[in-house]
Amino acid sequence: MEQMPNPFARPSVETKSPLDPMRREENLLKRAAKGPAGRWAVAAMLALSSQGCASFKIGGISLADREAQYPGYNEEPSEEDEARMAKEVRSDEARTTSPTRAGKRPTLTAGGFAEAVSAAATGEGRMTRGFEFMSGVKAGHEGGAATIGIKPKTEHPGMRQWWRWEEGVYDPDESAYKRAVKNEDRAEIRRFMKRDRQLRLKEMKTKPIDPKVTRLTFFEGERRPTALISVVHERPGETRASMLDRGFLMMAPALSPYEGVRVEWHTPIRGPEDSKVRLLLMAFERPDIPPDSDAYGFEDSILHDAVSSGVTGAFIPEAAEGGTAGQPLHLAIVKHLPDPPAYSAQPKRNLPKRPAPVKVLTPEEGAYQNLFMEIAPLLTGSEGARLYPMRDEGGKGYVMVTVIDRPTLPQKKAIPRQ
């Protein structure tokens, strides 16, 4: 006789959410750990689970997807919220930028690339810190080209404290956060977001940063943006992929939640290191400036400083494919500058703006390098190109190539090359 299901049976305790196997793991490990060595190992294991296995999907929900379960987190703040948060951010002791622009898609202004990188690196502005750049490196001309995948780290205020070093326990605040989410208590959610930001800033201050990573401060009108710059030298027999890995691992601890990284390959064209490739890593602070302003000067000032600091090589035009988290980002070298470009001493704001020439091309699959090569002969020593993959209303893809003139940065004293 067929047995009827019991309508009063308790729900199955089998895993129904992606958290459950990890919770089981945590419970198992917590029971096993007694002393400091065990607790350290357990914390490491839990970190490896929550950060390294975020794609775990049970019942159709992955840890990475769980962001969707935190309503309000991704929501565009109201003007009122924005003003309040901007005030809070300004009152922070440490340098930071307003996260309120974070949810916006990258604009295709001249500064769009930096925003695209930042947005991609932060998972379309979800304020997740860090990312992974893993590379497949294509053979290319001159310095070659790097294909870099940006994958946002799957942390957010709800998941950030999934494990805790030293203790390896749940953060009790996490349940408070979940409660706030459940009750749709926006103010509480934002308090958590703020706390998260402050915690990260604190982490930034306390985490030892590799001395090879340099933080530079620039002047942009009344702004003082900063950037991290690091140069990785090729080791004998090393592949570019491992150079990238090494560079990012070095750079990652120094990043703030609001920074994205751009990678540039440099092949010195003179000097004793002719045969060596250098990788320049630059972390941008998200430009917190009006979208219609002349934003690209920020990138250029970083470049200028990098070049002045003795980094020989080229400014590298770049193409951000989509600017969406998880999408690859293509960078390519098209041109090497024999010397640091001459910059005008005249203040930027007083110069008339010259419209950037724009060229629209229909791309073939993976043909960015060819596009760059087409543009390259047209460039002067102080111009760079950007590619913006776009879609028209019918969804058909095309690439807009803009050539950017950048003769207007203040003169900075160049450091003579060795």
Added chain:
Amino acid sequence: MDIDLIMQNVPNADPEFVRIMNEAPEPPKKDRELLLAALPKLHGLFLAKQEAAKRDDADAFVAVALQEAALVKGIEGG
């Protein structure tokens, strides 16, 4: 944890493993050698967990967790 230290103990380590462990605090001084010696096992278990996660296989994941618990007990036992 220092990257070089991780790489020395786990040659050809998965970059994700290195990145995460790089954020970890230094192991307790008293048990440093013991924990460094356990890093390769930790790496192996991490790869197994990743594999289970990729396959969305909860049972395999928990099976790895049991091995982890055994490793922790081994570490505790010195």
